Amino acid sequence: MPTETHTLPSNVPVCPVRGSVIYPTMVQHIDASRAISIGAIEAAMASDKVILIVSQKDKDIDDPKGSDLYDVGTACNVLRVRKNPDGTVQMLVSAVARVSASNYTRGDYLSADITPMPTETDEPVELQALSRELRERFEAISSGGKFTAENVQSIGGKEDIGEMADHIAFNLDFKLEDKQALLELPSLTARIRKLLTLLDTEQEVQAVQAKIRAQVKEEIDKNQREYYLREQMKVIQKELQGGEDGEEGDEAEQLRAKIDALGLKPEVKKEIDREVNRLARMHPDAAEASVIRTYLTWITELPWNERSEDQLDVGAAAAILDDDHYGLEKVKDRVLEFLAVRRLRKERAARGELSAEDVNKGPILVFTGPPGVGKTSIAQSIAKALGRKYVRIALGGARDESDIRGHRRTYIGAMPGRLIQGIRTAGTKNPVILLDEVDKLGSSYQGDPSAALLEVLDPAQNQHFTDHYMGVPFDLSEVMFIATANYPEQIPPALMDRMEVIDFSSYIEQEKLEIAKRYLLPRQLTQNGLKGNQIAFTDAALEKLISHYTREAGVRNLEREIGTVARKVARRIATGETKRAKVTDKELDRYLGQARHTPETEGKEDTVGVSTGMFYTPVGGDILFVETSISPGKGLVLTGQLGDVMKESARAALTYIKSNAERFHIDKARIDDSEIHIHVPAGAIPKEGPSAGGAMVTSLISALTGIPARHDVAMTGEMTLTGRYLPIGGLKEKVLGARRAGIKHIIMPKANESDLRDIPEHLRTSMRFHPCETVDQVLDVALVGGLKALETPRDGSAPAAPAPAKRKSTRRSPDARA
Secondary structure: OOOOOOOOOOEEEEEEEOOOOOOOOOEEEEEEOOHHHHHHHHHHHHOOOEEEEEEEOOOOOOOOOHHHEOOEEEEEEEEEEEEOOOOOEEEEEEEEEEEEEEEEEEOOOEEEEEEEOOOOOOOHHHHHHHHHHHHHHHHHHHOOOOOOHHHHHHHHOOOOHHHHHHHHHHHOOOOHHHHHHHHHOOOHHHHHHHHHHHHHHHHHHHHHHHHHHHHHHHHHHHHHHHHHHHHHHHHHHHHHOOOOOOHHHHHHHHHHHHHHOOOOOHHHHHHHHHHHHHHHHOOOOOHHHHHHHHHHHHHHHOOOOOOOOOOOOHHHHHHHHHHHOOOOHHHHHHHHHHHHHHHHHHHHHHOOOOOHHHHHOOOEEEEEOOOOOOHHHHHHHHHHHHOOOEEEEEOOOOOOOHHHHOOOOOOOOOOOOHHHHHHHHHOOOOOEEEEEOHHHOOOEOOEOHHHHHHHHOOOOOHHHEEOOOOOOEEOOOOOEEEEEEOOHHHOOHHHHOOEEEEEOOOOOHHHHHHHHHHHHHHHHHHHOOOOOOOEEEOHHHHHHHHHHHOOOOOOHHHHHHHHHHHHHHHHHHHOOOOOOEEEOHHHHHHHHOOOOOOOOOOOOOOEOOEEEEEEEEOOEEEEEEEEEEEEEOOEEEEEOOEOHHHHHHHHHHHHHHHHOOOOOOOOHHHHHOEEEEEEOOOOOOOEEOOOEHHHHHHHHHHHHHOOOEOOOEEEOEEEOOOOEEEOOOOHHHHHHHHHHOOOOEEEEEHHHHHHHHHOOHHHHHHOEEEEEOEHHHHHHHHEOOHHHHHHOOOOOOOOOOOOOOOOOOOOOOOOEEO
16 A cells, blocks of 8 residues: 655654544644643744644643653644634644654653654555455444544545544544554554454444433333323322312322332332322322321431442541540540451452442440540541441430330321431431440330340341331441440340440540640630630649549540639630630639549558558549557447448458468457457448458458558459459559559559550559469568568567548548449
8 A cells, every 4th residue: 555755854842632642644623722732833833843743641641741641643744823812722733644752852842753653564455355344344333323424424435444444543432542552553454453343342332322222212111101191190180189289199299209219129119109109099188198298208308328438548537536536545446447347348349259238247336434435426536537427316214115116107296216317317328326325225114125226236137127117128237336335234135245345444634634635625715715825724733623623534524624714714804804814723723612622642651450442433543541440349340331242341351360360470369359440431432342352451450460551552352261362343443543642552463464454554664563362462562561570470469559540531422342
């Protein structure tokens, strides 16, 4: 086939184009708006009027370099250039030849060295066969409407088969990579083979499109028939109703259209359509019509297939959780683990290795812990991190099963349960739903709400949850349920078995200080109209607020006290008394009055008959003193409002001493002929628990032997009659309370050593812990001189213990547990 030879300069300006390829022999308009393209056009017009048109690999790059362009482009003669009023340039070019580009240079525009692509000799017979096949394929595909009549006439009339192939490729909607591949092939037969392959694919797409059009037309015909029949029904109903307006029929049609758009499952839609048909047949003023109308409104407002896309970026979620909450590392780790697992499941589902049901399955989390530690607020942060809607359902005091499952429609004023109401409020079928205060559910003759929750919180059942009011199943499997509780032991065992417990422990003072500075103080300043430079709290003031004005596990009361100070400062600023205030620990009395709590402190000196124990309540830990006095008389006297278990600990301690009296050189007759009085100060506060056993036995032995108990040692642990030292609970809270009181040494059961990991590292290094397995090991640490002093014979009988020094009693939270 003859080819035209063109003399081209060796270096030409380059005009990058996006998303298109131009082939030789074509005359095309090219619009240029980028500075790099306009500069190349101006340079071409100033020289040989030859320019290189080459496609970008990535069309989104606005300022491409040579590496961003393909290696093969089209050399073109610039025929005409026109500048538009908006600064853009329109260029008319005549494509000349395929060329390869190299050595790109950049100034005000791109330029490159060009070399014409070598042409290969084609086999005449093969080329003739390919040419016939291409013309036949073009005629077949042009009948599908892919070309305009003008293009069909223009392309079909070309004698040069290479020119015809290029024009076909240019006018069809091929991918940029395929069009570029056709440009780069040096052999005409190779180009035609490639083009025929692309045309085969295009014909298959056309066939599928034709099939889809036929199906759509058939569906439209069916819908038109149904529309015609419904219009006839409207006319008939209007006649039956005495010529009244067919508003009710119109309403039924509107509801039917909304329901059709919901994409309901066939079994659900069948039930809903039955209700729509009932409404269409009823008189608009019928009482039942109002009930059905309300029911169908609920159906249409539920998000049957609306979902929010999960944000499964673990790093971003970690940042959100850290921004919203200080501490709570275990909780955050569990949430991030949930996100990581869900992300991996979703990736496997995308590869077809898991089903959608498997992706949605997940644990039901229950956050347990004292009030004010952030259980509810972290649920909001989880929803924020996931990118889901958040719904809170307060279950405290709920006593009716209908609160969960809804009322049956036979009752006047029936409504769906709180779950369905929450789903409608969220507007998606996969929100985060917080079941708040699940431990405070009640029960009555109207049913047990906790029993209704069994189905809701079971991943194997909740995809078919049926509300009594709705009467059709609604899929809850995509909902992330989170429950909260203060007392997990009050949750029914069957319900608890369906949930994974995440425990929120009390905040330590250092954590409260950081929370106050990062979150509480800025929030209270905003709520009270103050700017950051108008009030400043010193760290000492915040620490005093925490220790002397609040006694809690969380930070709610702390925020209230900060708010009180902020309001009083706001009043002073508003009245012109001051422009700004600095709140120090010494000025807190001015704003809040006298301190309400005085934390207990360690004893000043080693004292006979006085040992130091530890206790904790839902609002934190502290120390207590066990005082023993020996006086003439008989029996064991226990005072200080002790509970039954604590009294039993005292009796067990006395029995242990009697059985070991000879080893400890204690006169048994003295025990039998004396009144042993054990008192635990703060008598107005009930005290209960077995973990004061170590403190009881230490105080008793100290009083009976005259050996002082160490004032810098606090202990916790349950003792047995045989002298074993058993584990207890609440070690972290107890240690924090002891550290606040100035205690340096902690006696604890050896079985509780694993609990030390929950204690902050700076406390573990600043205190000394003594794990003990026996009471002897406890006494060796707790008594001055240790077990050696106890087992050494003493002259005469043990002296009576002096009366314990009076200590200022401090008020503690109710139900202190030793």
